[in-house]
Amino acid sequence: MQFSTKTTALSNTPTSCLVLGVFINGNLPDATAEIDKACGKSISKILKAGDISGKIKESVLIQQPQAIKAKRILLVGLGKKTGLSLKKYTEVLRYTALQLNRYSLEDCVLGFPGLDVEKTDSERLAIQTAKVFTNAEYRYSETLSKARPALKLKRVSLAVSTKQRSRAKKGLDTGAAIALGMNEARNLGNLPGNFCTPTYLAEQAKKLATKNKLLKTKVLSEAQMKRLGMHSLLSVGHGSDEPSALIIMEYKGSTAATKPQVLVGKGITFDTGGISLKPGAAMDEMKFDMCGAASVFGTMHALCALKPKINVIGIVAAAENMPSARATKPGDVVTSMSGQTIEILNTDAEGRLVLCDALTYAKRFKPKTVIDIATLTGACVATFGNVVSGLLSNDDELADSLYQCGLDALDPAWRLPLWDEYQKMLHSNFADMANIGGRYGGTITAACFLSRFTEDFKWAHLDIAGTAWNQGEQKGATGRPVPLLMEYLLRG
Numbered sequence: 001m002q003f004s005t006k007t008t009a010l011s012n013t014p015t016s017c018l019v020l021g022v023f024i025n026g027n028l029p030d031a032t033a034e035i036d037k038a039c040g041k042s043i044s045k046i047l048k049a050g051d052i053s054g055k056i057k058e059s060v061l062i063q064q065p066q067a068i069k070a071k072r073i074l075l076v077g078l079g080k081k082t083g084l085s086l087k088k089y090t091e092v093l094r095y096t097a098l099q100l101n102r103y104s105l106e107d108c109v110l111g112f113p114g115l116d117v118e119k120t121d122s123e124r125l126a127i128q129t130a131k132v133f134t135n136a137e138y139r140y141s142e143t144l145s146k147a148r149p150a151l152k153l154k155r156v157s158l159a160v161s162t163k164q165r166s167r168a169k170k171g172l173d174t175g176a177a178i179a180l181g182m183n184e185a186r187n188l189g190n191l192p193g194n195f196c197t198p199t200y201l202a203e204q205a206k207k208l209a210t211k212n213k214l215l216k217t218k219v220l221s222e223a224q225m226k227r228l229g230m231h232s233l234l235s236v237g238h239g240s241d242e243p244s245a246l247i248i249m250e251y252k253g254s255t256a257a258t259k260p261q262v263l264v265g266k267g268i269t270f271d272t273g274g275i276s277l278k279p280g281a282a283m284d285e286m287k288f289d290m291c292g293a294a295s296v297f298g299t300m301h302a303l304c305a306l307k308p309k310i311n312v313i314g315i316v317a318a319a320e321n322m323p324s325a326r327a328t329k330p331g332d333v334v335t336s337m338s339g340q341t342i343e344i345l346n347t348d349a350e351g352r353l354v355l356c357d358a359l360t361y362a363k364r365f366k367p368k369t370v371i372d373i374a375t376l377t378g379a380c381v382a383t384f385g386n387v388v389s390g391l392l393s394n395d396d397e398l399a400d401s402l403y404q405c406g407l408d409a410l411d412p413a414w415r416l417p418l419w420d421e422y423q424k425m426l427h428s429n430f431a432d433m434a435n436i437g438g439r440y441g442g443t444i445t446a447a448c449f450l451s452r453f454t455e456d457f458k459w460a461h462l463d464i465a466g467t468a469w470n471q472g473e474q475k476g477a478t479g480r481p482v483p484l485l486m487e488y489l490l491r492g
C-alpha cells in the first residue's frame with residue numbers, strides 16, 4: 001500500500017474516490033460541508049432523504065459528483081460529533097477499507113482534515129490510518145491451493161493542512177512499518193505447526209538478516225545450548241523430533257555504546273502439553289503458542305522497515321512440546337542456565353521453562369530493559385479475555401510506560417501484582433522451585449517463576465495468551481502486541 005498526504009483543496013483533488021465523514025444528526029465536518037457547497041448540495045440532499053444517519057458502519061456511495069475532481073464520494077458515518085475517540089475513528093477506517101474494496105477501488109483520498117479526534121494529534125491519526133489500511137491487505141495464503149482475492153486498494157492519500165503535513169507523513173511511515181510487522185507476525189502465527197518448526201523460525205531470522213544491513217542473526221543449536229547449560233529450555237524439546245533453537249536477532253540502529261532494549265519471545269511451535277497432555281478440544285490452536293516469538297519477529301521487521309536510531313535485540317526460544325518415550329516426565333528435575341534447579345511438575349507449563357534460560361542469556365547484552373512476550377497461561381485468558389494483555393514487572397517505571405504505550409497504541413496491557421506473597425506457591429521439596437504454582441493466580445505465579453531469572457535487570461512480562469489470536473469464524477493471529485512494542489521502543 002502506498003500512502004501520501006494531500007494539502008490541495010479537496011474539490012480540486014483528482015481521485016477515484018473521495019472519502020468524507022458525516023456525523024449523526026446531519027452534522028457535517030468542515031471538509032464535508034465545503035464539498036457539499038461545491039457540488040450543488042448533493043450531500044445535504046442525501047442526508048435529507050435519510051439515506052445515511054451518520055452512525056458508524058454506515059455509508060453511501062455518490063457517483064460522478066458535480067463540479068469536483070473526484071469520480072466518486074464515499075460518505076461514511078462518524079457517529080456522534082462530541083467524543084469521537086481514536087477507537088471509534090479506527091472502526092470508521094476499518095469499515096471504509098472494506099467498502100472501498102467492495103467497489104473495487106484502487107485509490108482514494110481520505111477527506112478528514114481537521115477532524116477533531118479526542119486527545120489525538122495528526123501524527124497519531126496518520127499512524128492509525130496506515131496501520132488499518134496495511135492490516136486490511138493481509139491475506140493468509142501459505143497453505144491454500146488458491147490465493148484469496150487481494151485487496152484492490154493500492155494508494156491511500158490523507159488530506160491534511162500544510163501545518164500538519166510533516167507530522168502526518170512521519171505517522172504514515174510509522175504506521176505502515178508497524179502494520180507490516182503485524183502482518184508478518186500474523187503470518188508466522190497462522191502457519192501450521194508442520195510448517196512453522198523451530199528450524200523454520202531460525203531460517204526466517206537468517207533470511208531477514210540477509211535482506212537488512214542493520215540486522216544480524218545468530219542461531220544456537222541444541223549442542224551449543226547444552227554447553228551453556230540451558231537444560232530447562234532443552235527439556236521442553238526432548239520429546240520432539242524437531243530440534244530446539246535459540247534465535248538471536250540484533251538490530252543495530254545506533255552506536256555500540258547505546259544499551260539495547262531486549263525482547264524475548266516464547267516460540268513453542270506446537271504445544272501438546274507433553275506428557276501432561278492437553279485435552280483434544282481446540283488443540284489446533286496451540287500452533288499459536290509461538291505468537292510471542294512471532295511478535296518479536298514482527299517487531300524486528302518493523303524496525304528494519306523504519307530504521308530508527310536505537311538498538312534492539314530479539315531473542316526467540318523455539319521448541320516443540322511433544323509426548324514421547326524421551327519426553328520430560330512430571331517430577332523430573334532440570335538445572336537451568338542460571339544454576340537454579342526446577343522440578344517440572346507439569347510438562348504443560350513449558351513456556352516458562354524455555355523463557356527462563358533465554359532470559360538468563362539476555363543478561364550478557366547489558367540491556368536497558370528486557371521484555372518477554374508469551375502466550376503463557378490459560379489463566380490470563382480467563383482474567384482478561386481477548387481484550388487486554390497481562391503485564392507484570394519488577395520495575396514500576398517500566399510497567400507504567402508499557403501501560404501508557406498500550407493505551408496510546410490501542411494495544412492495551414493491564415498490570416497484575418508481582419508480589420512476594422505469591423512466590424511461596426512455587427515451593428518444591430526436590431528442587432529450588434517447581435514450575436507450577438497450584439490452582440489459583442496462574443498468570444501471577446508464572447510471572448513469579450520468570451522473576452527468579454530477571455533479578456539483574458529491569459524486566460516486564462507480557463502474557464498475550466488471550467490477545468495473540470482470534471477464535472471462531474475469524475480464527476487467526478492478530479499481530480498483537482507489535483503496536484505496543486513499537487510504541488515503547490520508538491519512545492526511546
Ligand code: BES
Nearest residue numbers: 346348349350375376377378379436465
Ligand atoms: N500455551 C499454554 C497457555 C495457553 C492455554 C494459552 C490456552 C492460550 C490458551 C501454556 O503452555 C500452558 O499450557 N499453560 C498451562 C499452565 C498450567 C499447567 C500451570 C495453563 O495455562 O493451563
Ligand code: MN
Nearest residue numbers: 271348349350
Ligand atoms: Mn503448555
Ligand code: ZN
Nearest residue numbers: 268271289351
Ligand atoms: Zn504453551
